[in-house]
Amino acid sequence: MIQTLKVQNVKCGGCASTLKTKLMDTFGEIEVDLTKEPREITLDIEEIQLEALASKLKSLGYPLVGESMGFVDSTSAKAKSFVSCAIGKMNS
Numbered sequence: 001m002i003q004t005l006k007v008q009n010v011k012c013g014g015c016a017s018t019l020k021t022k023l024m025d026t027f028g029e030i031e032v033d034l035t036k037e038p039r040e041i042t043l044d045i046e047e048i049q050l051e052a053l054a055s056k057l058k059s060l061g062y063p064l065v066g067e068s069m070g071f072v073d074s075t076s077a078k079a080k081s082f083v084s085c086a087i088g089k090m091n092s
Contacts, residue, residue, distance in 0.1 A: 005064055006066075007039050008081075012085060020032065060080060
């Protein structure tokens with residue numbers, strides 16, 4: 001089923017490149033909309049895979065909007081997103 005999800009910390013094309021690359025093997029083709037705030041990703045995903053997707057996004061520093069996180073987790077996610085962004089820029 002095609003779903004669109006709101007994702008935190010996505011800032012630029014480098015972030016989008018990282019998301020597309022890192023999620024492709026497990027979740028297939030990902031579209032990243034950089035024109036909306038918060039940013040949105042669209043993909044064909046089954047309900048049973050949503051928890052795994054949320055976990056993978058969080059590990060990359062891009063948690064879903066509305067995900068409950070404390071100060072340490074939130075700060076950690078932002079730091080991870082900067083690294084993921086830089087890697088995405090180098091690989092694109």
